[in-house]
Each structure stands twice: as C-alpha cells, then as structure tokens.
Amino acid sequence: MTIATETVQAGRGLCSTPPPIPLIDLKAQYAGLCDDISEALREVADSSTYVLGPQVKEFENAFAAHVGARHCVGVNSGTSALHLALIAAGVGPGDEVITVPMTFIATTWAVNYVGATPVMVDVDPVSYTMDVDQVEAKITSRTRAILPVHLYGQPAALEPLLEIGRRYGIPIIEDAAQAHAARYRGRGAGTLGQSGCFSFYPGKNLGAYGEAGAIVTDDDRIAARLRSLRDHAQSQRYHHDEIGFNYRMDAFQGAILGIKLRYLEGWTEARRRLAATYLERLADLPIQLPTEAPELRHVWHLFVVLHPERDRLRDQLEARGIGAGLHYPVPVHLQKAFAHLGYREGDFPVTERIARECLTLPLFPEMTASQQERVVDALRDVLREDHA
Structure with missing residues (x-):
C-alpha cells in the first residue's frame, strides 16, 4: 500500500500532509491489547x-x-x-x-x-x-x-x-x-x-x-x-x-x-526486522550506524545513529513530521549532580562523542513499512542537502 493510498483511505485527500511518525507509538500497541x-x-x-x-x-x-x-x-x-x-x-x-x-x-x-x-x-x-x-x-x-x-x-x-x-x-x-x-x-x-x-x-x-x-x-x-x-x-x-x-x-x-x-517475542522480532531494514537502507549514508555482535541478540530498544550535526538533523526531521530522540545528550560524568566526582570534559572521549552525535530514529513493533520508508526518505533528503 502506498502512502498516497493510505492518505485517501484516511479521508484526508491526496494533497494532505501525512500524519507525523512518532518516536514510539504506545497508542498503536494498546489498540491491539x-x-x-x-x-x-x-x-x-x-x-x-x-x-x-x-x-x-x-x-x-x-x-x-x-x-x-x-x-x-x-x-x-x-x-x-x-x-x-x-x-x-x-x-x-x-x-x-x-x-x-x-x-x-x-x-x-x-x-x-x-x-x-x-x-x-x-x-x-x-x-x-x-x-x-x-x-x-x-x-x-x-x-x-x-x-x-x-x-x-x-x-x-x-x-x-x-x-x-x-x-x-x-x-x-x-x-x-x-x-x-x-x-x-x-x-x-x-x-x-x-x-x-x-x-x-x-x-x-x-x-x-x-x-x-x-x-x-x-x-x-x-x-x-x-x-x-x-x-x-x-x-x-x-x-x-x-x-x-x-x-x-x-x-x-x-x-x-x-x-x-505474551507478545514480547513477536514484538522483539518485529523490532529486529525493522532494525535490519534500517541497516540495509541507510548503509550508504554519511552516518554511523549501530551494530550487533554475532554472539548477541540485540533487541533494539532504540535505534541510534551518530552524526556530527545531530541537532540540525533532528530539527529538519521533525520539520518533516519525523519524531527523533536523544539518548543521551549529557553523559553522567558531566551532569551537575555528579560534579563532586571530579570528572571533566575529555575524560571519556567515546562517551562524549556519542552524547554529542546520538540521534534516535523511530522504531516500534507496530511501525509500518511505509512509515519506515518515510523516515529513510526524510533522512536521505536531509543529508542530500549537505552536498547540494
């Protein structure tokens, strides 16, 4: 089913803006339960x-x-x-x-x-x-x-x-x-x-x-x-x-x-399929993708990519109706609550880079193929503008 068909069926007309895609859709999950x-x-x-x-x-x-x-x-x-x-x-x-x-x-x-x-x-x-x-x-x-x-x-x-x-x-x-x-x-x-x-x-x-x-x-x-x-x-x-x-x-x-x-295994497999699609469809883009070690089963609670202009990407995705998150933009050692531990910026460079560049893309078991394709297309559009 195409996005246009979905829009017509929803009674919004061919020229209407499709609904936003949330980072997670708990309402969709509840509807089935x-x-x-x-x-x-x-x-x-x-x-x-x-x-x-x-x-x-x-x-x-x-x-x-x-x-x-x-x-x-x-x-x-x-x-x-x-x-x-x-x-x-x-x-x-x-x-x-x-x-x-x-x-x-x-x-x-x-x-x-x-x-x-x-x-x-x-x-x-x-x-x-x-x-x-x-x-x-x-x-x-x-x-x-x-x-x-x-x-x-x-x-x-x-x-x-x-x-x-x-x-x-x-x-x-x-x-x-x-x-x-x-x-x-x-x-x-x-x-x-x-x-x-x-x-x-x-x-x-x-x-x-x-x-x-x-x-x-x-x-x-x-x-x-x-x-x-x-x-x-x-x-x-x-x-x-x-x-x-x-x-x-x-x-x-x-x-x-x-x-x-009772539904967790099915939801987990859905997450894994969606993550595999992201990894395939985003492989040629200038972002760092997450990985799964061969001896592990990653359950993709979050699908987090890295990009040095994360904030701009997030703003532009959200302008296109794509929910995006930050997990986590301020690492623990740089939180004011833990200043007494004496850590400074630069002490944990890998963590600090992830915190600066992390961007969480929508991923939830009820996500449709067309929703995911919209996320991929939007991210491609945003990154294409970098080289225009």
Whole structure:
C-alpha cells in the first residue's frame, strides 16, 4: 500500500500532509491489547488486592521463565531494582562500583543511594557498552561491584567481565533496563551476573502502564532478601529485620505486564526486522550506524545513529513530521549532580562523542513499512542537502 493510498483511505485527500511518525507509538500497541488489558484490570479490581498479590506473582514466575532465571522479584521501578540489587550484593558506604557514563542517570543514582561512589570507565566505540579493557585498571580494595549497562538493547561483553569478577571476587550486576529478551551467547540478558535489573517504564520493550521494575537472580538467599527489602523488610507482618523500603509492584502493573509478556517475542522480532531494514537502507549514508555482535541478540530498544550535526538533523526531521530522540545528550560524568566526582570534559572521549552525535530514529513493533520508508526518505533528503 502506498502512502498516497493510505492518505485517501484516511479521508484526508491526496494533497494532505501525512500524519507525523512518532518516536514510539504506545497508542498503536494498546489498540491491539485493549480487550485483554481491560479484562486483566477488572480481575484485579474484583479481587481488591492492589499491591503484590497473585497477578504480580504470576508475572514474576512467567518473566523468570522467559529470561531463564530461578527468581524474579517485582518492584516499583527499574531504579528501585538497581538499588535493591546493590544492597543485596553488600555494597554500602565507602565502597566503589565500576560503571559507565553512557547511560540513563538512574544507573548511578542507585550507586549513590547505597552510599557508594560510581567509578567510571568509557564505553566501546562500536557496541557503546562497557569497554572491558578499561575495567581492571579501575579496581581497588574498595570495589564491591561491576555494573555494566546493556545500552539500547545490546548486552555488554559479559563473559570477560564475569572472568574479571571471578578473579577479584567482585559480583557483576547487570543493568538490563533496556534489554528485555536480549541474549548473550544464548543466555538471557540479566541472568549471567549475580542479578539483573529491568525497568518496565511504559516506553520500554516490555512496558507497564506506569512505573514498574524487577530483579532476576538464581541465588535463593538473595531473592529472599530482595522480597523482604521491597516490602519494608518484614520477616513477618509488623516485624522488621533491617531498614526496608516500600518498593512493591502494584497488582495492576503485574496484570498488565503478564498480558504484554505474551507478545514480547513477536514484538522483539518485529523490532529486529525493522532494525535490519534500517541497516540495509541507510548503509550508504554519511552516518554511523549501530551494530550487533554475532554472539548477541540485540533487541533494539532504540535505534541510534551518530552524526556530527545531530541537532540540525533532528530539527529538519521533525520539520518533516519525523519524531527523533536523544539518548543521551549529557553523559553522567558531566551532569551537575555528579560534579563532586571530579570528572571533566575529555575524560571519556567515546562517551562524549556519542552524547554529542546520538540521534534516535523511530522504531516500534507496530511501525509500518511505509512509515519506515518515510523516515529513510526524510533522512536521505536531509543529508542530500549537505552536498547540494
């Protein structure tokens, strides 16, 4: 079906401007799920169990099975998941956690919440994930965890990180907030380290209708402690063994996520097909395209290209009705909130280049071929003007 045909069918006429293409289209996703979602929400309301409860437990079991972990502990956000995972790993005041500055800032919030110091290493210029070759030099007697980020949906190089962790007795905690259904050498992202942390923020590949998150682990002891910590550290009702938190997942989110999890594999394959089309159709343009390592399954939470005049490209795409995003334009080490760490511009050149040049193109499972073609054509037009 051509764009013109679609326009006529929509009743807008051949000369009308086609509708904008959003960066992500949650309304289109909901349109295919509304009946199932409504029924699931009614069941929660009928049960009058609104916090934790059977819907959350069912989702936890299903998500653990999906990623290949023994346990899944649902919480109220991905940030809370990171916080509790660090506590369960024994990280506390005066400790250090090695992580990356190319991430959403919640990764480092969690390190600060436990009183530890984030110690940064740069990212790899091809994968945009933690540069393993820089990690060992940053290990000190105070290092208590290594926290790689599976940025944009691609797992970090976990096996060499795990080998470093084994030699030094340091646990690996995976920030898998953007990596639902990703795989590293056949294993689910989030399941190779001591624990893996997921966000179910609405825009994620598996998104709630509000805030939610989860930690997965194979360690029975850690799972039990996480379940206690999220619920005010209660060993039994009104008996609190340590300082706890109100990080419980609400039942409505558990029910919604349980419905949406059934569709995750199909959505993931749709994302992968769209990404493959972008990689083919944009290969001859003067932009840096993302890559997928052969032993990984990239789930393309975001499709990010690099260009030195990113801001101009974004403005011109948006003028053509193409939604575009920035993930992330200010790296963590240059955020005012972390000025006390003492990092300066130039300390992490790969991260800083990505931050200056990153441009996120629309990609969502419901995206049509004609929508994607419009994005490609618009980007070609904008870049063609550079050489006119």
